[in-house]
Amino acid sequence: MADQHPKPLAGKVALVTGGAKRLGKAAGLALAKAGADVAITFLASAKEAQQTAKQIENLGVRALAVPCDVTDPKSVRAAIAAVVRKFSGLDIxxxxAGRYETVAFDQLSLQQWDTIFATNVRGPFLVSKEALPHLxxxxxxxxxxxxxGGVRPWASHAHYCSSKAALHMLTKVMAKALAPAIAVNCVAPGxxxxxxxxxADFMKRMAKQTPMQRNGTAADVSAATLFFASAPHFITGHILVVDGGLGL
Ligand SMILES: NC(=O)c1ccc[n+]([C@@H]2O[C@H](COP(=O)([O-])OP(=O)(O)OC[C@H]3O[C@@H](n4cnc5c(N)ncnc54)[C@H](OP(=O)(O)O)[C@@H]3O)[C@@H](O)[C@H]2O)c1
Incomplete structure (x- = not known):
């Protein structure tokens, strides 16, 4: 039977922060395949961002790559303005964008703590706030x-785990505060x-400890992101762990 909604996001505009590479890139491409016009932001990865934007355009939708430091209000304001100028609005x-770092607790500096929180918590707060009127x-x-790591404590990632736990709570608070206009959800990869x-060796060991007997892929994470991007608007405030059961 033919898929009745081959392009569930046709006509929608999406913005992915940190979308030049890795999971952000995979999310941007998945949204584009679903029919959305996609803007991505980059910090240091200008070249990769241009390549990703090309790949998005090759899927038959419009693309834009804009520089943005999510910790800097001015930069965030300029990025959102550029997206809205190009696409006349924003839906998703x-x-x-985020930072990850492994540091033994005793070695963890205040600067490392603050940098992780600035990117992983303050960043999403700033970008979301700036995008609010458009959304x-x-x-x-x-x-x-x-x-x-925002659900399970990892001993050598106190700042990262704490920042992601804060982001999970911010998700729930925003879901309540921004309803009924905006649905807010979170994908939590393992x-x-x-x-x-x-x-490679670490990944092998982790796969053995995972009930599903493998590690996740970028496609697993994108599928969860796409779900929230196209799910009923009534679904809000969720933290969807994508971990093959590792956290159980
Ligand atoms: N990969 C995983 O296994 C995994 C697991 C659990 C959770 N996550 C979360 O999923 C998200 C995506 O994962 P990922 O592995 O793709 O992340 P990543 O590679 O660690 O970072 C994504 C992008 O964030 C951007 N970034 C960093 N600091 C920034 C800042 N101050 N302003 C703007 N952009 C900034 C970087 O852009 P530039 O390259 O342009 O500098 C980077 O490419 C992250 O939030 C991560 O914490 C990932």
Whole structure:
């Protein structure tokens, strides 16, 4: 039977922060395949962002790559303005830009703590706030990228885990505060294998500990993001862990 909704996001405009590479890129491409026009932001990865934008355009939708430091209000304001100028509105915001770092608790500096929180919590707060008027006009959606680390304590990631736990709570608070205009949800990936050679042994060990006997893929995470991007607007305030059962 033919799919009745091959392009469920046709006519929609999506913005993915940190969308040049890795999971953000995968989310942007998935949204584009579903028919959305897609803007991505980049910080250092200008070249990769242009390549990703090209790949998005090759899927038959419009694309835009804009620089943005999510910790800087001015930069966030300029990025949202550029997106709205190009696409005349915004329906879906994916807060994917983030930082990850492994540091033993005793070695964790205040600066490391603040940098992680500035990117992983203040960033999504700033970007969401700036996007609000546009999302409200379109009964839009916000999807935050949390982490299994925001649910489970990892000893050498106190700042990261705490920041993602804060982002999970921000998701729930925004879901309540912004209803009924905006649905807010969170995708919380577990161990995701993005093919890095240096992590291969670790990934093997983690797959063995995972009930589903494998690590996640970018496609697993994008599928969850796409679900919230196209689900009934009534679904709000959820943290969807994508971890193959690792956190159970
Ligand atoms: N990969 C995983 O296994 C995994 C697991 C759990 C949760 N997550 C979460 O899922 C999201 C995406 O994962 P990922 O692995 O794709 O993330 P990532 O590679 O660690 O970071 C994504 C992008 O964030 C951007 N970024 C960092 N600081 C920024 C800032 N101050 N302003 C704007 N952009 C900034 C970087 O852009 P530039 O490259 O342009 O500098 C980077 O490419 C993240 O929030 C991550 O914490 C990932």
């Amino acid at each position: 915001l994916i807060n994917s 409200r006009k379109r009964m839009g959606r916000i999807i935050n990228l949390g982490s299994l 161990m995701i294998d993005l093919g890095e050679k240096a992590a």
